[in-house]
Amino acid sequence: MLPACALVVEDHPEMRAALRDWLSRLLAPLKLHEAHDMAEALERAGNAPLDFALVNVELPGPNGIETTRELRRRQPRCPVVVMSVQDSEALRLAAIDAGAEAFVSKRHLTADLLPILSRYVKAQPASA
Numbered sequence: 001m002l003p004a005c006a007l008v009v010e011d012h013p014e015m016r017a018a019l020r021d022w023l024s025r026l027l028a029p030l031k032l033h034e035a036h037d038m039a040e041a042l043e044r045a046g047n048a049p050l051d052f053a054l055v056n057v058e059l060p061g062p063n064g065i066e067t068t069r070e071l072r073r074r075q076p077r078c079p080v081v082v083m084s085v086q087d088s089e090a091l092r093l094a095a096i097d098a099g100a101e102a103f104v105s106k107r108h109l110t111a112d113l114l115p116i117l118s119r120y121v122k123a124q125p126a127s128a
Contacts, residue, residue: 003029004121007053009041009067010034011060015106019054022110027121036060038067045071050078052120054113055100057084057091065098072099079120083109 004027010016016034024030033050035041037060045053053071057064068080082095087105095103104112 003031004051005031005033005048006121007033007035007041007045007050007071009036009038009053009055009059009064011036011056011058015056023054026114027117038062038070041067042070042074045075045078050075052117053078053080055080055082057082057086057095065094068095068100069098081113081116083113 006023006027008016008019008023010019013036016036020032020034023032033044035044039061041053041055053068055064055067055071059067062070064082064084068082071078071080079101080099081102081104082098082100083104083106084091085106087107092103102116104116
């Protein structure tokens with residue numbers, strides 16, 4: 001089985017590490033690229049196809065909405081899931097308008113993210 005290939009764009013190192021650990025257990029084997037802002041995300045994503053990208057709204061510089069828009073422009077087949085501690089209808093609509101497949105609140109991230117990711121990659125049930 002080929003490893004899933006994913007990109008996590010999160011500016012807080014602790015949150016990025018938690019996501020890395022959780023996704024690596026859930027989706028083993030996983031090739032995970034990490035970035036803290038849009039420029040690094042675009043560099044790390046490169047031209048290799050991604051199975052999914054997980055993008056935080058609150059980023060330094062261009063925010064996660066702009067990052068989503070640019071990722072989708074460069075990799076139109078890559079599903080992007082936008083996440084935020086803020087949960088408003090306006091933010092959800094902005095994420096979808098930018099090309100996100102879904103928007104999830106960080107307050108319920110693992111519960112809400114699992115069914116979304118299962119559409120794109122095969123999760124390992126014993127690790128969930």
